[in-house]
Amino acid sequence: MNDPEPEAEPETVIAATFDCRGQRCPLPIIALAHQIGSVEIGAVVALLADDPAARSDVPAWCSMRGQTYLGESEPGRFLIRRT
Amino acid sequence: MCNDPVSASTYLDWASTAPLHPAARETLVAALDAGWADPARLYGSARRVRAAYEAAREQVATIVGARADEISFPTSGTQAVHLAVLGTAAARRRVGQDVVVSAVEHSSVLNAATAAAAGGVVHEVPVDRSGRVEVLAFAEAVRRPRVTVANLQSANHEVGTLQPVTEAAAACRAAGVPLHVDAAQTLGRLPTPDWDLLSGSAHKWGGPAGVGILAVRTGLRWRSPLPEDERGGGRIPGYENVPAVLAAAAALAAREEERADEARRLARLVERVRTEVPAAVPDVQVVGDPDPAGRAPHLVTFSCLYVPGEALLTELDRAGIAVSSGSSCTSSALTPSHVLVAMGALSHGNIRVSFGRDSTDADVDRLLAVLPRAVAGLRADVGAAGL
Numbered sequence: 001m002n003d004p005e006p007e008a009e010p011e012t013v014i015a016a017t018f019d020c021r022g023q024r025c026p027l028p029i030i031a032l033a034h035q036i037g038s039v040e041i042g043a044v045v046a047l048l049a050d051d052p053a054a055r056s057d058v059p060a061w062c063s064m065r066g067q068t069y070l071g072e073s074e075p076g077r078f079l080i081r082r083t
Numbered sequence: 084m085c086n087d088p089v090s091a092s093t094y095l096d097w098a099s100t101a102p103l104h105p106a107a108r109e110t111l112v113a114a115l116d117a118g119w120a121d122p123a124r125l126y127g128s129a130r131r132v133r134a135a136y137e138a139a140r141e142q143v144a145t146i147v148g149a150r151a152d153e154i155s156f157p158t159s160g161t162q163a164v165h166l167a168v169l170g171t172a173a174a175r176r177r178v179g180q181d182v183v184v185s186a187v188e189h190s191s192v193l194n195a196a197t198a199a200a201a202g203g204v205v206h207e208v209p210v211d212r213s214g215r216v217e218v219l220a221f222a223e224a225v226r227r228p229r230v231t232v233a234n235l236q237s238a239n240h241e242v243g244t245l246q247p248v249t250e251a252a253a254a255c256r257a258a259g260v261p262l263h264v265d266a267a268q269t270l271g272r273l274p275t276p277d278w279d280l281l282s283g284s285a286h287k288w289g290g291p292a293g294v295g296i297l298a299v300r301t302g303l304r305w306r307s308p309l310p311e312d313e314r315g316g317g318r319i320p321g322y323e324n325v326p327a328v329l330a331a332a333a334a335l336a337a338r339e340e341e342r343a344d345e346a347r348r349l350a351r352l353v354e355r356v357r358t359e360v361p362a363a364v365p366d367v368q369v370v371g372d373p374d375p376a377g378r379a380p381h382l383v384t385f386s387c388l389y390v391p392g393e394a395l396l397t398e399l400d401r402a403g404i405a406v407s408s409g410s411s412c413t414s415s416a417l418t419p420s421h422v423l424v425a426m427g428a429l430s431h432g433n434i435r436v437s438f439g440r441d442s443t444d445a446d447v448d449r450l451l452a453v454l455p456r457a458v459a460g461l462r463a464d465v466g467a468a469g470l
Contacts, residue, residue: 026431033470053419053430060429
């Protein structure tokens with residue numbers, strides 16, 4: 001059946017939002033790395049970033065750091081589950 | 084002192100350009116004195132210049148698998164790309180205006196595609212994590228109805244990944260669409276793959292700057308987008324730079340003799356960087372195809388987490404190490420490398436190391452002596468130490 005992709009569920013609860021719009025790489029990823037520890041394990045955070053590099057840097061950071069990348073819920077809004 | 088890793092100058096940017104090959108220098112100096120006459124004239128000195136020029140064309144043609152009359156020498160690799168794409172699109176206007184490219188082509192190809200497709204569509208074919216275009220997607224793209232020309236590089240200029248040109252050429256043949264191959268990274272380094280149109284740049288193989296190569300297969304519909312001119316065989320208007328072309332051909336011929344041995348030697352230097360940099364520097368992502376058979380022998384790219392790319396270039400330059408970068412971090416005017424983004428690779432602290440005929444293990448040693456401290460210092464500067 002056509003189940004919606006779990007990553008795209010609009011009702012995902014966002015535990016924290018980090019607004020890094022206007023910052024150039026690598027600053028948004030550094031902010032994400034600093035702050036993701038502030039939420040519970042299993043919680044989802046949103047990173048707002050308009051630096052075009054974020055689209056590849058966020059998933060790359062997640063795989064290097066063993067975090068779960070959930071996708072881009074809307075342009076410039078990246079969802080990450082803390083593991 | 085040679086054993087001082089910091090004061091020595093280390094050139095690790097051979098994929099951008101190479102110093103003049105000794106064979107090119109010798110030919111260039113001789114031709115500047117003896118080869119200045121107008122090759123279009125009919126007196127003895129002019130005819131000798133014309134004959135030398137035609138011999139150089141023949142020499143280059145043989146190396147790239149062409150007939151001499153298929154070869155022209157524009158003023159740069161970029162101009163070769165522009166003429167290949169625009170000339171084919173112009174001649175096939177009745178078919179449509181669309182152009183197919185891989186997502187990781189050189190900017191000159193992407194810009195030419197945009198110009199050629201004015202009013203049409205540029206179909207961008209995605210790549211996998213190693214930077215290689217997906218053959219089935221490429222074949223599907225060239226089967227679309229209004230495609231005038233398809234473009235695929237022989238090897239990627241930022242990460243070295245070899246592209247499936249043979250398969251792409253077969254798909255193009257089946258679809259009746261000409262394939263332009265940008266071979267700038269492999270001419271003089273690897274055998275030339277299949278092509279309908281071929282472009283390249285002499286300064287990358289040790290020829291002088293100011294000489295490109297454009298090959299257009301006989302029978303292919305191609306029309307110059309430039310005004311007519313009595314010179315250049317209808318392809319490249321203007322007075323030929325004969326000394327530079329002779330030097331470019333001499334360098335390519337010399338490279339053809341050297342390249343197999345050199346490729347083995349450089350592949351080993353690349354392998355050292357791929358294994359020793361991540362061992363010496365934490366949180367480094369080596370980018371590109373992990374299989375040596377899937378990449379050009381001379382270049383390797385890696386990214387350093389949390390590190391601003393330009394600042395790292397500056398640190399390495401201060402230590403006498405010349406490399407290039409696909410990062411644009413903190414440089415508000417630039418966008419990050421479209422190649423790294425298309426691959427889904429980390430763009431932080433991106434460094435492209437590329438080797439050539441003068442490169443040795445000592446160059447890798449110097450890089451390894453400088454890089455760990457430079458990266459650690461920059462991470463500390465941005466508050467990312469130990470993150």
